Amino acid sequence: MTTTSRAATGHEDTDPGLEELLREVAPRYRVPGVSVAIADRGRVRRAVTGHVSAASAVPVTTATPFPAGSVTKIPAAAITVSLLEQAGLPLDTPIGVLLPALRAAAGEPLGQVTVWHLLTHTSGLDGDHLPVLADGPDVLERYAHACRDITSAFPAGTRFSYCNAGFVLLGAIAERLTGAAWRTLFTRFFVGPLGLRGTRVAEHRGPGDLVRGHIHDPATGRLVEDPGWEQPYLAPAGLVVATAGDLLAILREVTAGTTGRFAKAASAMAGAGIATPAGHSVPGGVRWTPGWAEWDFDGLRVLGYNGQIRCQVTQVRVAPGHDFAVVVATNGLGGDGVARAVFEHVFARRFGIRVPPLPPEVPADEHEAPPARAVYAHGDTVLTFGRRAGQPVVSLGYGPALAGWSPAAIDEAPLVPVADGTWAVRWPQAHRTVAFDGPPAGDARPWAHYDARAFRLRP
Numbered sequence: 001m002t003t004t005s006r007a008a009t010g011h012e013d014t015d016p017g018l019e020e021l022l023r024e025v026a027p028r029y030r031v032p033g034v035s036v037a038i039a040d041r042g043r044v045r046r047a048v049t050g051h052v053s054a055a056s057a058v059p060v061t062t063a064t065p066f067p068a069g070s071v072t073k074i075p076a077a078a079i080t081v082s083l084l085e086q087a088g089l090p091l092d093t094p095i096g097v098l099l100p101a102l103r104a105a106a107g108e109p110l111g112q113v114t115v116w117h118l119l120t121h122t123s124g125l126d127g128d129h130l131p132v133l134a135d136g137p138d139v140l141e142r143y144a145h146a147c148r149d150i151t152s153a154f155p156a157g158t159r160f161s162y163c164n165a166g167f168v169l170l171g172a173i174a175e176r177l178t179g180a181a182w183r184t185l186f187t188r189f190f191v192g193p194l195g196l197r198g199t200r201v202a203e204h205r206g207p208g209d210l211v212r213g214h215i216h217d218p219a220t221g222r223l224v225e226d227p228g229w230e231q232p233y234l235a236p237a238g239l240v241v242a243t244a245g246d247l248l249a250i251l252r253e254v255t256a257g258t259t260g261r262f263a264k265a266a267s268a269m270a271g272a273g274i275a276t277p278a279g280h281s282v283p284g285g286v287r288w289t290p291g292w293a294e295w296d297f298d299g300l301r302v303l304g305y306n307g308q309i310r311c312q313v314t315q316v317r318v319a320p321g322h323d324f325a326v327v328v329a330t331n332g333l334g335g336d337g338v339a340r341a342v343f344e345h346v347f348a349r350r351f352g353i354r355v356p357p358l359p360p361e362v363p364a365d366e367h368e369a370p371p372a373r374a375v376y377a378h379g380d381t382v383l384t385f386g387r388r389a390g391q392p393v394v395s396l397g398y399g400p401a402l403a404g405w406s407p408a409a410i411d412e413a414p415l416v417p418v419a420d421g422t423w424a425v426r427w428p429q430a431h432r433t434v435a436f437d438g439p440p441a442g443d444a445r446p447w448a449h450y451d452a453r454a455f456r457l458r459p
Contacts, residue, residue, distance in 0.1 A: 014047060015045040015046065021341060023049050026330075031332035033049065033052055033211070034048065034060065035243070035244040036328050037244035037245045037247070037326075040324050041324070042323070044245070046062045053212040054223040062245060064211060065246075066244070066312065066331065067202070068247060069238045070238050071314050074291060077291040078291065080115070080173060081119075082261075082264075083173075083177045083178065093114060093115050095110075095114065110125070120288050121288060122157050123152075124158070124161070125147075125153075127161055127162050127453060132231070140182060143172060151379070160281055160454070161378070168237050183235065196246040198243035199240065199241065199243070200240075213310040213311030213333070215332070215333045215429060216428065230309065244327040255303070256270035270289050273294065276288055278359075279421070279434065280454075284356050293305055296356070297354070298353035301320060311331075312329075315339040317343055319351070322351075333430055334429065359420040361416050361418055361419075361424070363417070364417050367423070368436070370434070372385075372386070374457060377458055380399035380400070381455070382396070383434070388412055395411055410425065415434065425450075434449065
């Protein structure tokens with residue numbers, strides 16, 4: 001078993017060319033600080049720029065921990081898949097078999113949901129089901145109880161819709177299989193064996209968590225800090241805090257082709273998944289496997305995850321079979337643009353290939369127009385489509401359960417048709433698209449996919 005951080009093995013050095021790129025693109029996307037780590041055939045390269053906060057003089061270093069957001073789901077999947085394999089249970093095991101709190105719902109839509117559905121975000125459950133629960137050692141079990149009445153938007157396995165709730169339930173399953181708390185399991189599987197000194201599960205902000213997320217305020221032109229934190233039960237879905245180098249070590253441990261203790265789990269995580277049409281999942285994504293989003297970079301299979309939490313963006317990409325992995329951690333909502341610039345740079349340098357560009361705008365008459373007036377909902381999140389001066393616009397709002405997400409709200413952003421059949425949202429903070437799906441009813445279709453979530457048309 002490995003006893004030192006995988007990120008610390010092999011030759012390490014800084015990457016001056018990449019640091020120059022970061023100094024150029026971070027201000028362009030209004031991101032105060034960035035940390036990048038790259039593993040390439042035994043060599044680890046690092047690059048950093050900026051500060052932990054727009055209001056701080058503390059510089060970002062290679063030892064600065066960033067919130068990983070949904071990148072947390074990669075080790076969460078590895079832990080769950082490994083435990084199921086050890087117990088001799090397949091991924092198509094119904095979750096009601098594993099969680100007593102949900103057995104009473106076995107005849108309901110929830111009873112048709114399997115572990116595979118949770119891993120691939122195809123369960124149909126309200127992905128952002130966020131009840132208020134006091135912290136405690138049994139918080140994941142209590143969350144499972146709170147899901148007895150969770151809403152289901154579509155039959156399991158029929159559609160993709162990003163689901164944080166599913167990964168909280170996976171954490172509860174892991175606890176049920178072992179009798180150990182999620183924090184203990186994460187430490188047992190990763191922190192201890194890999195010697196990850198800059199990593200922890202952060203249910204609460206600690207005194208050493210200096211990095212702050214930021215969003216641009218167009219009214220003042222300044223960056224505004226997001227000081228909030230998330231519900232503690234979201235730990236398996238997005239509450240790991242880690243240095244870029246530590247995340248790199250985790251990625252290398254669970255990427256398909258590894259011969260270590262995660263060999264079987266890594267193979268399953270990169271196995272059969274669900275195709276994701278344009279606009280239904282992450283930008284440019286083509287499939288979602290039981291552990292990863294999947295892209296096609298000029299014929300190269302690339303796996304990864306996009307994490308976003310409290311206006312901080314962390315994204316990762318790996319090329320299975322090539323010993324190549326990239327981590328980009330940022331403290332601004334504009335981190336999408338920084339990550340894309342880094343991926344374009346490093347994949348071109350390593351493989352001589354082009355990251356598929358964002359689709360260009362096309363004439364509006366090449367697309368079916370968005371509904372003139374319609375409201376779509378995903379749990380407590382609402383998309384409202386309309387017209388302003390004859391042009392299509394969209395607004396995004398959050399209900400009381402998601403009030404903490406209000407910095408990402410949108411007020412009548414223009415919609416622009418783009419070449420992959422989706423509509424780009426002209427929102428200065430980050431790249432977002434909307435894709436409509438299903439048989440039309442009047443001028444509206446029953447589904448609108450936004451930010452990897454499926455929104456259903458309200459009557």
